[in-house]
Amino acid sequence: MASLCRQIVRANACRNLVLSTARRGYADKMMPDPMEHATGLEKKELLAIQSGNDDPFNMKVLQKAAGTRDNPTLVPSCFDARIVGCICEEHSTAINWLWVHKNHPRRCECGHWYKLIEKTPL
Amino acid sequence: MNYNNNNHPFHLVDYSPWPLTGAIGVMTLVTGMIKWFHEFNLNLLMLGYLIVILTMYQWWRDICRESTFQGKHTIKVSKGLRWGMILFIMSEVFFFLSFFWAFFHSSLSPNIEIGMMWPPMSIITFNPFQIPLLNTIILISSGVTVTWTHHSLMENNFSQAIQSLFITITLGIYFSIIQSYEYFEASFTIADCIYGSTFFMATGFHGLHVIIGTIFLFICFIRLLNYHFSNIHHFGFEAAAWYWHFVDVVWLFLYIFVYWWGK
Numbered sequence: 001m002a003s004l005c006r007q008i009v010r011a012n013a014c015r016n017l018v019l020s021t022a023r024r025g026y027a028d029k030m031m032p033d034p035m036e037h038a039t040g041l042e043k044k045e046l047l048a049i050q051s052g053n054d055d056p057f058n059m060k061v062l063q064k065a066a067g068t069r070d071n072p073t074l075v076p077s078c079f080d081a082r083i084v085g086c087i088c089e090e091h092s093t094a095i096n097w098l099w100v101h102k103n104h105p106r107r108c109e110c111g112h113w114y115k116l117i118e119k120t121p122l
Numbered sequence: 123m124n125y126n127n128n129n130h131p132f133h134l135v136d137y138s139p140w141p142l143t144g145a146i147g148v149m150t151l152v153t154g155m156i157k158w159f160h161e162f163n164l165n166l167l168m169l170g171y172l173i174v175i176l177t178m179y180q181w182w183r184d185i186c187r188e189s190t191f192q193g194k195h196t197i198k199v200s201k202g203l204r205w206g207m208i209l210f211i212m213s214e215v216f217f218f219l220s221f222f223w224a225f226f227h228s229s230l231s232p233n234i235e236i237g238m239m240w241p242p243m244s245i246i247t248f249n250p251f252q253i254p255l256l257n258t259i260i261l262i263s264s265g266v267t268v269t270w271t272h273h274s275l276m277e278n279n280f281s282q283a284i285q286s287l288f289i290t291i292t293l294g295i296y297f298s299i300i301q302s303y304e305y306f307e308a309s310f311t312i313a314d315c316i317y318g319s320t321f322f323m324a325t326g327f328h329g330l331h332v333i334i335g336t337i338f339l340f341i342c343f344i345r346l347l348n349y350h351f352s353n354i355h356h357f358g359f360e361a362a363a364w365y366w367h368f369v370d371v372v373w374l375f376l377y378i379f380v381y382w383w384g385k
Contacts, residue, residue: 029280037352040193045131057131078129121129 044122056122064112072105072113078121084114131196133188140181147173182341186358190350200357207361211368214331218372221327222379225320229384236315240384245317246309250381253304257297258377261370264293268339268363275346278353287343290366294336301329324380328372335369338362 038046048056058076065073075084080102085095088110098114100106105115151170158167189195195203229240236242248254267290274283312322342359345351351359 031275031278031280031283031351031353032349034352034354037349038193038355039191041131042189042193042196042355045196057129059131119129 041122048122058119067112067114069105069107069113072115074117075100075114076119077102077116078119082116084108086110086112086114088112131198133194133196133199135188138181138184140177140184143173144177144181147177186345186350189358190345195355195357200355203357203361207364211364214368218324218327218375221320221324222375225324225380225384228316228320233316236317240317242315242317245314247385248304248308248381250377250385253300254377254381257300258373260293260297260300261373264290264297265367265370267293268366272359272363275351275356275359276353280346283346284343287339287346291336291339291343294332294339294366298329298332298336301325301332321380324376328369328376331369331372335362335366338365 035043035046035050045056062073062075065071067073075082077100081099083097084100085097086108087095088108096108096110098106098108100114100116102116102118105113107113147170149170150166150173154165154167154170157163157165232238232240232242241247267286270286271283271290274280274286310318310321312318312326339362342362345358
């Protein structure tokens, strides 16, 4: 039984190696192209970064816009609401957290307005 | 499956039985150890080994599936795994620290019972410039070859990656064979006063870690042959290489303080 297992393992272990050497020549076998190799969410992230979007999941801290009622800071979200943390002044030691809902621009207590805008998920 | 990720880069794992089977397995393992010690019966211990090994195989197989085949390991996930491996290796450092503490406690101020000398009276130590030096050269060389593997991976050189990783694994196995030969040929045992205890506990656990590291590298070898790695994403291999460097560093401390200073 053990020798049978050994035979199977040996045959299969060498097969890939032999096939690859026969196919391309041992000296110039390359690693797979990372774009071709990636799949799923990882690939989407890589594609987004490649096309210049270094924040595909909108996780970075946003720069505030003017923040008036007519010119609110636009907060991207794929859903109906998002938590926003307003750093009211540059050196505030506390963050003011608030929910912002779709179609309902909201004002932080410091006077800054936020509005949700749609974003398609990655 | 892709669109359900709620627009974040994190991996919320699907339901899995392996944490539970792992817990059951290690409990069976240690209970089996007690049964072995007291009743000289190996059955429960063997069952514990089996459950733990099956859990490890299936859990890590699932991780390979989630990362390579399903693409769930984004950059954030990879960073988290890096921190995890670093913290794990840190915990192992502290584990070995305790054995080194025991060694220095006994060797810096040797008891009257062993002759107030280190090595103790009548202990014939290994010559550090014979086999232990060979082992040191083997492990340092394997550190070089594993770095060669990493650079080959990053520079798109598949065939050199295979060759260098194969050499690394061979050197690891070579170390284990030579060290076990040393164990057989030793003139003292673990029961031979505090010298034997500290020597075999420290080098014994180190040897176990070499075997674990070799298996980890071997798994990476199999994955490399099956094209699981790309030139920018190969964290499984990096984790194995970090572990291997850690094993190498522990050996260097062992060699310098236990074998050389302690001779």
